[in-house]
Amino acid sequence: MSLRPAPRSRRTSLRDVARVPVLAALAVGLVVSGCSRSDGEAQAEPALTVEKVRRGSIKDFRFFTLDERSRDATPYYVDATVRNDGPAGLGGSSLPLLAHADDDVVYPASELVGRFRPCPSSALPKRFLAGASADLCFIYLLPRGTSLRSVDLQPGDAASAVRWRPKD
Numbered sequence: 001m002s003l004r005p006a007p008r009s010r011r012t013s014l015r016d017v018a019r020v021p022v023l024a025a026l027a028v029g030l031v032v033s034g035c036s037r038s039d040g041e042a043q044a045e046p047a048l049t050v051e052k053v054r055r056g057s058i059k060d061f062r063f064f065t066l067d068e069r070s071r072d073a074t075p076y077y078v079d080a081t082v083r084n085d086g087p088a089g090l091g092g093s094s095l096p097l098l099a100h101a102d103d104d105v106v107y108p109a110s111e112l113v114g115r116f117r118p119c120p121s122s123a124l125p126k127r128f129l130a131g132a133s134a135d136l137c138f139i140y141l142l143p144r145g146t147s148l149r150s151v152d153l154q155p156g157d158a159a160s161a162v163r164w165r166p167k168d
Contacts, residue, residue: 045085050164052079060118073141076148077119086130099140100150109138
């Protein structure tokens with residue numbers, strides 16, 4: 001599955017998205033900002049863009065030890081760009097970006113130890129100050145028989161999720 005990113009000039013904030021029905025979807029490539037993360041008194045303001053969603057192959061994991069469930073899974077790779085609109089740092093933070101499958105279950109990104117060429121890293125740099133940006137890649141292993149419905153940024157509960165829907 002390969003998607004073309006929307007123009008980078010399109011931007012919305014979580015405050016705007018709150019007025020959109022929950023099941024509405026954003027185009028891949030649309031920037032979402034305003035997801036505040038508190039760091040004492042200062043707040044970090046990450047801006048997230050889902051650039052591309054790719055369906056992988058379990059053969060990509062041939063050098064990894066996988067349990068039976070993972071060996072039967074379908075991998076999806078989500079390329080995203082994160083920018084810290086500041087003022088606080090976001091170093092070492094994780095992003096609540098989840099895979100929402102067609103069976104209405106959400107799955108967290110898989111964490112791998114070591115280098116993985118098809119999808120390098122979902123971790124923010126340890127030093128990620130205001131103005132910094134990073135290209136990340138998230139790995140999701142969805143169970144056999146399910147497919148990816150959307151990629152959800154879920155900073156609160158499921159009702160507040162911002163969704164990017166891949167095109168078929």
